[in-house]
Amino acid sequence: MARDSYDAQLKGLKDQMVHLCTMIETAIQGAVSALLNQSVDKAEEIAGGDVEIDAQVRLIEQLCYSLLLRQQPVAKDLREVSAALKMITDMERIGDHAEDIAELTILMAQKLYADEVHIVEDMAKEVTVMLIDVIDAYVKSDDRKANKVIAQDDVVDELFDKVKVSIESLIKAGDANAEQVLDVLMVAKYFERIGDHATNIAEWVLFSMTGELPKD
Numbered sequence: 001m002a003r004d005s006y007d008a009q010l011k012g013l014k015d016q017m018v019h020l021c022t023m024i025e026t027a028i029q030g031a032v033s034a035l036l037n038q039s040v041d042k043a044e045e046i047a048g049g050d051v052e053i054d055a056q057v058r059l060i061e062q063l064c065y066s067l068l069l070r071q072q073p074v075a076k077d078l079r080e081v082s083a084a085l086k087m088i089t090d091m092e093r094i095g096d097h098a099e100d101i102a103e104l105t106i107l108m109a110q111k112l113y114a115d116e117v118h119i120v121e122d123m124a125k126e127v128t129v130m131l132i133d134v135i136d137a138y139v140k141s142d143d144r145k146a147n148k149v150i151a152q153d154d155v156v157d158e159l160f161d162k163v164k165v166s167i168e169s170l171i172k173a174g175d176a177n178a179e180q181v182l183d184v185l186m187v188a189k190y191f192e193r194i195g196d197h198a199t200n201i202a203e204w205v206l207f208s209m210t211g212e213l214p215k216d
Contacts, residue, residue, distance in 0.1 A: 156195035
């Protein structure tokens with residue numbers, strides 16, 4: 001395969017990756033909107049959209065394997081394709097968590113939210129920024145922005161701890177509907193995991209640029 005053709009396929013891979021990134025960003029923003037507005041219709045739309053994300057992941061997998069099998073890639077190309085394969089695993093998980101949040105939103109839609117949902121809203125804002133930044137880092141090969149995403153995960157973790165401590169106190173005091181606040185805690189946990197996956201993506205962006213493997 002001629003180098004020009006190979007470069008065109010690499011560009012095609014990047015374009016499909018950006019499309020997947022946009023899909024998961026849209027899914028998370030939709031899940032957040034459904035949660036905060038207690039919108040069952042929106043939540044059902046997000047839950048149904050995960051099939052499209054999964055299909056896009058399979059398409060990118062096929063592109064990656066085609067690039068790896070049809071020509072022996074040089075080191076930089078190999079890093080880019082290998083990083084893409086790792087990144088789409090995390091992107092698929094983010095899509096799964098958007099669906100999880102949407103399904104919990106449907107269950108919680110008829111209930112008055114606990115005050116802790118405001119902390120969850122803060123978590124949602126942070127992970128949304130992380131996703132936007134990690135997409136930008138990937139598109140522009142921006143190591144500074146990738147490192148910013150990695151550092152921002154600490155903020156998300158601190159907010160999750162804050163939700164957890166607050167809900168534990170409510171349950172111990174008997175001042176809360178245990179089932180409802182546990183649903184809120186589960187939503188917070190999904191956002192915390194999304195932050196972890198965004199961090200993983202940022203680390204693979206750095207790998208594609210530097211060849212240094214992410215730390216465990």
